[in-house]
Amino acid sequence: MPVFMDRTRLSPAHLPKRLLHREKEFSLLRKFLEAGVERGDDVFYSRVQVVGPVGAGKTTLCLMAGQEMQRKHRNLTHAYVNLRRFTSSKVSIYRYLVKSVAEEAYSVSLSAEELLENLLHFLKNTGQRLIITFDDADYHVSMSRGRETVVYDFTRLHEFSSVRPLNVLGVVFVSRESGYGGYLDRAETSSLGASVLRLEPYTREQLIDILADRVSEAFVRGAVPDNVVEYVADVVSKPPYSGDVRLALDLLLYAGNLAENDGRDVVKVDDVRYALSETISVSRAAEYADLPEKPKAVLLSIAKVLQRRDEQTAELKEIREMFSLFCESHGLSESGFDKALSYLAERGYVEKRGDKVGLVGVDARRLSLLLEQLLKR
Ligand SMILES: Nc1ncnc2c1ncn2[C@@H]1O[C@H](COP(=O)(O)OP(=O)(O)O)[C@@H](O)[C@H]1O
Ligand SMILES: [Mg+2]
Numbered sequence: 001m002p003v004f005m006d007r008t009r010l011s012p013a014h015l016p017k018r019l020l021h022r023e024k025e026f027s028l029l030r031k032f033l034e035a036g037v038e039r040g041d042d043v044f045y046s047r048v049q050v051v052g053p054v055g056a057g058k059t060t061l062c063l064m065a066g067q068e069m070q071r072k073h074r075n076l077t078h079a080y081v082n083l084r085r086f087t088s089s090k091v092s093i094y095r096y097l098v099k100s101v102a103e104e105a106y107s108v109s110l111s112a113e114e115l116l117e118n119l120l121h122f123l124k125n126t127g128q129r130l131i132i133t134f135d136d137a138d139y140h141v142s143m144s145r146g147r148e149t150v151v152y153d154f155t156r157l158h159e160f161s162s163v164r165p166l167n168v169l170g171v172v173f174v175s176r177e178s179g180y181g182g183y184l185d186r187a188e189t190s191s192l193g194a195s196v197l198r199l200e201p202y203t204r205e206q207l208i209d210i211l212a213d214r215v216s217e218a219f220v221r222g223a224v225p226d227n228v229v230e231y232v233a234d235v236v237s238k239p240p241y242s243g244d245v246r247l248a249l250d251l252l253l254y255a256g257n258l259a260e261n262d263g264r265d266v267v268k269v270d271d272v273r274y275a276l277s278e279t280i281s282v283s284r285a286a287e288y289a290d291l292p293e294k295p296k297a298v299l300l301s302i303a304k305v306l307q308r309r310d311e312q313t314a315e316l317k318e319i320r321e322m323f324s325l326f327c328e329s330h331g332l333s334e335s336g337f338d339k340a341l342s343y344l345a346e347r348g349y350v351e352k353r354g355d356k357v358g359l360v361g362v363d364a365r366r367l368s369l370l371l372e373q374l375l376k377r
Pocket of ligand 1: 010011012013014015016018019020021022052053054055056057058059060061210214245246249
């Protein structure tokens, strides 16, 4: 008997049917956003901060609230921008935003400011209204070090554009801490607004409910006994993990794969223990999970070459061959290798030295295990 019914249900990309134990937060976020839709003048827009630790459901909460607003209101779009996917350059972020909302308002030759202004004109002229979520905004702010940030622009839209009505109705900034690591100045902090939604870490009991719910979607009935779910909840509710549901789901996926590889139809507590011992520190694991597919594949290729060779760095030529093999076996196109490699180097995942590449801050064995898991779903 198989263990999984549908393992993709454990992936962070999968939106669960419901967000247990976040009902209050959900309705509060909706209320904040509704205030922007029902505004009294043509300048007001809602600014909301969603703050909470890794795996507290921040991203999911915003995506679900955005979807609901879209469903409920005509001519309203929710745009989701994960700032961790970009370098700190505003222009690349706005290109992405404008392209995804208003292809007509986009052109490569435009500066960040021009793109923003074009977007606002587009919204005004078409009557389209927009709610935007900027996820991992603290990451962006800390990378920007003194340069103007997206947070700066989007807390002050009404000041530096004269386009009216301003058809951006709401902006949600997601971060791990409300202080942004001290990188924001006082004015920015105050214009971020008083609407702060704090997601407290899930407790053990809440985690058990949430995981049982997800397990019933992903696994065959009976494949994950209660004591396994309880063990995962136990581990994850304690420091250093602080209720990280993503880690919990990763552990369950990993444990399920172990059971499957052994030909068992029931997951054991010891599978979870094994999975835990093989898991990279939480915060890094979440970062790897957020990488786009091609960089993930290139990183996996590097890790595999390094495991085979056991040297400090791997030769580009060999990495490229490994990458081709991987793409072939996974039905991916082989394009984009160089771009993906620069992506990784710019963000500090790898170090390039001439035609050699090294890993930063992680061993090849664990990284390959993690990436193989991530690329499977
Ligand atoms: N209350 C919940 N019910 C079901 N799944 C949840 C819940 N909270 C978080 N998750 C799941 O946990 C994972 C991490 O959530 P995410 O929204 O990415 O957290 P964050 O953005 O705070 O790091 C996702 O797969 C999400 O579906
Ligand atoms: Mg998130």
